[in-house]
Amino acid sequence: AQSVTQPDIHITVSEGASLELRCNYSYGATPYLFWYVQSPGQGLQLLLKYFSGDTLVQGIKGFEAEFKRSQSSFNLRKPSVHWSDAAEYFCAVGLSGSARQLTFGSGTQLTVLP
Amino acid sequence: EADIYQTPRYLVIGTGKKITLECSQTMGHDKMYWYQQDPGMELHLIHYSYGVNSTEKGDLSSESTVSRIRTEHFPLTLESARPSHTSQYLCASTPRGGNGYTFGSGTRLTVV
DSSP: EEEEOOOEEEEEEEEEEEEEEEOOOEEEEEEEEEEEEOOOTTOOEEEEOOSSSSEEEEOOOEEEEEEEETTEEEEEESSSSSSOEEEEEEEEEOOSSOOOEEOOOOOEEEEEEE | OSEEEHHHOOEEEEEEOOOOEEEEESSSSSSEEEEOTTSSSSSEEEEEEEEEEEEEOOOOOOSOOEEESSTTBOOOEEEEEOGGGOOOEEEEOOOOTOOOOOOOEEEEEEEE
């Protein structure tokens, strides 16, 4: 069965600093990969997704993620964090085939210091 | 602007009560999902539907039931709520062949 690991439960960065959130997955084939963000009291919003092709994908709000097959990773990055980026971030793995179900990591809570 | 709506946003209810969590989407998506999320924990799929009159149980066993009589509507029902059902419930949808999910804002359920 597929699994997703987000090793950092909580990360704190200063505004303007760079950010990298880690995501590792376990799956037999190349999965579909997603990053979602959840602001307090809100639903999940899709930041970016990877299906195939270029391993560096650009998303909304200035985020990008890089798929590294050799490391089974899909880390999320942002060069300069804004206070409004404080939220919880979820990495997810999509099953191939018709099921299209997602397995989510446990999330990383991001705090941004002024 | 949300295209998938969940009501209520918050619900506190006594043990043994029957409750229905509503989820509606206006995008014409075929596939809809219910996820359960405990604080600080990952999301677990509890129900999904690929279209009208199609419902399946997800990875996480749940005492809740769902129905899909109309494309846009995917309600979740608990016949007899218990404190162990206290959690956040997120509804999502995706079009046929699509891999981007749209999530609702969630219902935070507390059973006392």
